[in-house]
Amino acid sequence: MALSASELNDLEYEQAKRDSTELLIDGKRVRKLFLAGRSEAGKTTLIQALKGDDINYDKTQYINSWDIFIDTPGEYYESKYSSSSVALCCFSFESDLVGILAGADEPWSILGYGLPTAINRPLIGIVTKCDSPKANVPMARLWLENAGVSRIFEVDSVTGRGIQELRDYLFQPVDDPISLDEAISIQQSGGQEWNT
Numbered sequence: 001m002a003l004s005a006s007e008l009n010d011l012e013y014e015q016a017k018r019d020s021t022e023l024l025i026d027g028k029r030v031r032k033l034f035l036a037g038r039s040e041a042g043k044t045t046l047i048q049a050l051k052g053d054d055i056n057y058d059k060t061q062y063i064n065s066w067d068i069f070i071d072t073p074g075e076y077y078e079s080k081y082s083s084s085s086v087a088l089c090c091f092s093f094e095s096d097l098v099g100i101l102a103g104a105d106e107p108w109s110i111l112g113y114g115l116p117t118a119i120n121r122p123l124i125g126i127v128t129k130c131d132s133p134k135a136n137v138p139m140a141r142l143w144l145e146n147a148g149v150s151r152i153f154e155v156d157s158v159t160g161r162g163i164q165e166l167r168d169y170l171f172q173p174v175d176d177p178i179s180l181d182e183a184i185s186i187q188q189s190g191g192q193e194w195n196t
Helices: 005-010 013-019 043-051 074-078 082-092 137-147 163-170 180-188
Strands: 028-030 033-036 069-071 097-103 123-128 151-154
Touching: 033 043, 043 069, 043 123, 043 163, 097 137, 123 137, 137 151, 151 163
Parallel strands: 033 069, 033 097, 097 123, 123 151
Antiparallel strands: none
């Protein structure tokens, strides 16, 4: 479904989901977002808020891939078994962008340092539950900075805080990914930037 940037605010999201597996604006793809974080960090609730759906708690049991969102169970992220971590890394290749979530009301962090070395996609940080009575936004931001994210968004899916800013960021059109032949050519020439 192709839309002009001026029509984006009038987007009938449900119709766009039915019409296409890729959302297009001005003839370009919209970024596909892969969400990862511990259980109860707010991944599914954030997707509901970004879509404009009613907020309904729904425990994610397996990796769900929708038009521009990939939702993952927190247990995959929390697992000490490498097979779950490998699954997250593999599924991240189906996205344009990886969002690492940290709840502002979490008492501790399970985020590792240097996540960009394991996931070959741009990483953004998303602090969720910012309006929670127990929120400690500066601490959650620090956890995400230490993990290596490039940009941090502060959101609250229930109150709507920061949702439009994140939606605007995600709905910036991107170029189509390069082909395998182009990637091989870049690698053979010693290049390291896959977006060229």
